[in-house]
Amino acid sequence: MNQHPSMEVMCHVNNCKFNEANYCFAPKIEVNAQSGDQASSSTETVCTTFKPQ
Numbered sequence: 001m002n003q004h005p006s007m008e009v010m011c012h013v014n015n016c017k018f019n020e021a022n023y024c025f026a027p028k029i030e031v032n033a034q035s036g037d038q039a040s041s042s043t044e045t046v047c048t049t050f051k052p053q
């Protein structure tokens, strides 16, 4: 059974190919710290699923 959570993702990166009306329509997203595996603030995190249109 799939135990992964799912949620709506609101995103304002309008030039991503998965973005439609400020919502993410990617089947899943991956978010990483900009460096290593720890971040101190939200600005140190990035959506690595982003693909330009």
Ligand code: SF4
Binding pocket: 009, 011, 012, 013, 016, 017, 018, 019, 020, 023, 024, 025, 026, 029, 047, 048, 049, 050, 051
């Ligand atoms: S893949 Fe990332 S950047 Fe693209 S719409 Fe989804 S959350 Fe936004």
